[in-house]
Amino acid sequence: MAVVSKNDAANVAEILRSHQNSILEEWLKAMTGATRRSDLMKESELRSQASRFLKLISDATEAAGYDTHAPAWSATKEMLNEISSSRAQQGFTPSETATFVFSLKRPLFDRVRAAYAGDPQALTAALWSTTELVDGLGLYTFEMFIKTREEVIRRQQEDMLELSTPVVKLWDGVLALPLIGTLDSARTQVVMESLLQSIVDTNSKIAIIDITGVPTVDTITAQHLLKTVTAARLMGAECIISGVRPQIAQTIVHLGINLLDVTTKATLADAFLLSLKKMGITFSREKRDDQKTDQK
Amino acid sequence: MEKIPILRMGDYLLVTIQVDMHDRLAMALQDDLTKRISETSAHGVLIDISSLEMVDSFIGRMLSNIAGMSRVLDAETVVVGMQPAVAITLVELGLSLPGIRTALNVDAGMELLRSSMNGI
Numbered sequence: 001m002a003v004v005s006k007n008d009a010a011n012v013a014e015i016l017r018s019h020q021n022s023i024l025e026e027w028l029k030a031m032t033g034a035t036r037r038s039d040l041m042k043e044s045e046l047r048s049q050a051s052r053f054l055k056l057i058s059d060a061t062e063a064a065g066y067d068t069h070a071p072a073w074s075a076t077k078e079m080l081n082e083i084s085s086s087r088a089q090q091g092f093t094p095s096e097t098a099t100f101v102f103s104l105k106r107p108l109f110d111r112v113r114a115a116y117a118g119d120p121q122a123l124t125a126a127l128w129s130t131t132e133l134v135d136g137l138g139l140y141t142f143e144m145f146i147k148t149r150e151e152v153i154r155r156q157q158e159d160m161l162e163l164s165t166p167v168v169k170l171w172d173g174v175l176a177l178p179l180i181g182t183l184d185s186a187r188t189q190v191v192m193e194s195l196l197q198s199i200v201d202t203n204s205k206i207a208i209i210d211i212t213g214v215p216t217v218d219t220i221t222a223q224h225l226l227k228t229v230t231a232a233r234l235m236g237a238e239c240i241i242s243g244v245r246p247q248i249a250q251t252i253v254h255l256g257i258n259l260l261d262v263t264t265k266a267t268l269a270d271a272f273l274l275s276l277k278k279m280g281i282t283f284s285r286e287k288r289d290d291q292k293t294d295q296k
Numbered sequence: 297m298e299k300i301p302i303l304r305m306g307d308y309l310l311v312t313i314q315v316d317m318h319d320r321l322a323m324a325l326q327d328d329l330t331k332r333i334s335e336t337s338a339h340g341v342l343i344d345i346s347s348l349e350m351v352d353s354f355i356g357r358m359l360s361n362i363a364g365m366s367r368v369l370d371a372e373t374v375v376v377g378m379q380p381a382v383a384i385t386l387v388e389l390g391l392s393l394p395g396i397r398t399a400l401n402v403d404a405g406m407e408l409l410r411s412s413m414n415g416i
Binding site: 192193196197199200203204205227230231232233234235236237 | 375376377378379380382383384386387388392393396398399400401404405
């Protein structure tokens, strides 16, 4: 069986080499008909990719047969990898990317059929192994495509985690943490850690957690908030929660969450004023004579 | 055997925990501290745990017990310099140490003790 497949492979390699140009033309046509995206990719670029790919598979089949795990296939795989990751980034859909490989089937099969015209038995065997080869390559492309997409998603998640927890210093000894987005356990952990670390680093006595950007507060979110407040208190800093919207105030009371031990304020400005007051800082508006004369 | 030093500073006792606490050390500290408070009739105890990097539920409860005992002996307790990781652990363990006063560092803790003394 292995010998037969080797012969098939040699034949297919021969077919690929001798009919390279006509296969390429038909393949390109098939791709154009199916899912070519002229908005995302130039004709010439696709053509050069396709001819390079044909060259690589004909070399690989000649060297190592249909065993795609063999080292001879690594160049082909590398190219597929490159193609699928670049397409994932360019915004092709998964099926459009996979079609790049699958649309090769028809022109290739036509040639195989012509070559084995007199022997139906051998033709079936050859077609079967060729199908397996193309399918294997297609699946590989698909896998690489998904992998790239997942990479993108993972990076974005990380970015979001980092972006969403800035701790800002409002005054000497007063920190603010504007929270944006829903608070889940993983995010709260990051938020909590960065807030507590900043408290230590800046030696701040008061931390304001602003939840204006938090769309909903449920029991879990409230519990996370309370935990953060308690942890800050244990370290010797005081927490004020600000930006409680009317809707959220209603939810908190309806859910029976006890926020009595925590100072809450409606706006960040109120909380800031309170923290200044606690630190014994007072403000007064300066009387400016020159402004009065200007107005006159 | 290791021992945690208890220093006297005027009306206050200063305890700095520089090593990782284990259970027996915590028990010994509890004994020593209560003894020293009654001997010196101190009115404030300041426990610096800034070098403490690990706590378990036992140590957490011990801190809370020590504070409770000191209060019974008429000494205000302030725990200062708790590390973020320690604070998070205590909260996750459900030990929010109610009744213990806290401060960011020894300076702030001293000020807190002094102001609470003046208030009496």
